[in-house]
Amino acid sequence: MLHRYEDLITIFNDTFLQSENTILVKGDDEPIYLPADKDHPHHRIVFAHGFFQSGLHEIAHWCIAGKERRQLVDFGYWYCPDGRDEKTQGEFENHEVRPQALEWLFSEAIGRKFGVSCDNLAGDFEPDRLKFQQRVQQEVVKMLNEGIPPRGEKLIMAFHKFYKTPALALSQFPYPETIWDL
Numbered sequence: 001m002l003h004r005y006e007d008l009i010t011i012f013n014d015t016f017l018q019s020e021n022t023i024l025v026k027g028d029d030e031p032i033y034l035p036a037d038k039d040h041p042h043h044r045i046v047f048a049h050g051f052f053q054s055g056l057h058e059i060a061h062w063c064i065a066g067k068e069r070r071q072l073v074d075f076g077y078w079y080c081p082d083g084r085d086e087k088t089q090g091e092f093e094n095h096e097v098r099p100q101a102l103e104w105l106f107s108e109a110i111g112r113k114f115g116v117s118c119d120n121l122a123g124d125f126e127p128d129r130l131k132f133q134q135r136v137q138q139e140v141v142k143m144l145n146e147g148i149p150p151r152g153e154k155l156i157m158a159f160h161k162f163y164k165t166p167a168l169a170l171s172q173f174p175y176p177e178t179i180w181d182l
Helices: 005-020 052-064 086-110 129-146 150-163
Strands: 022-026 032-034 043-047
Touching: 005 022, 005 043, 005 052, 005 150, 022 052, 032 052, 043 052, 052 086, 052 150, 086 129, 086 150
Parallel strands: 022 043
Antiparallel strands: 032 043
16 A cells, blocks of 8 residues: 555645644654744644654654643653663653554554654664563553544544545554564
């Protein structure tokens, strides 16, 4: 199945421009969320370099951020770039479990392969990717059982309609016993 970033932008903007005054924008550099201001009438989710998966990931953060956070640049989230030590990597992963779980749900809803990102290629130690995958999978199961964030659920429905994919089921999200091969 073909996944074009232009389609992702259209689906997102058709779903949320009117109701949330938010648009998805292809960026040329690092991803960022920018609230509306005097020069820009819409909130903007800017994803990196037209990378489809970056768009899904940034949308997941937006779907989880509360109303107050959506008024702050990058939702006011803490971020420490690649090259983290073990303690800082643990904090990073704690902040990433829920967004990556929602990103996995999005990926399944469009028929696209998903893999977690520990995002620490230049770090001075090797993160436990299997443990992180398992934490993300547990969060997916929790969302499916207790409810997907409302904006995420709305987007998943739009994805199903556009890509003609079946409803999500727990069986699509097996507990990882080994590190996924991407």
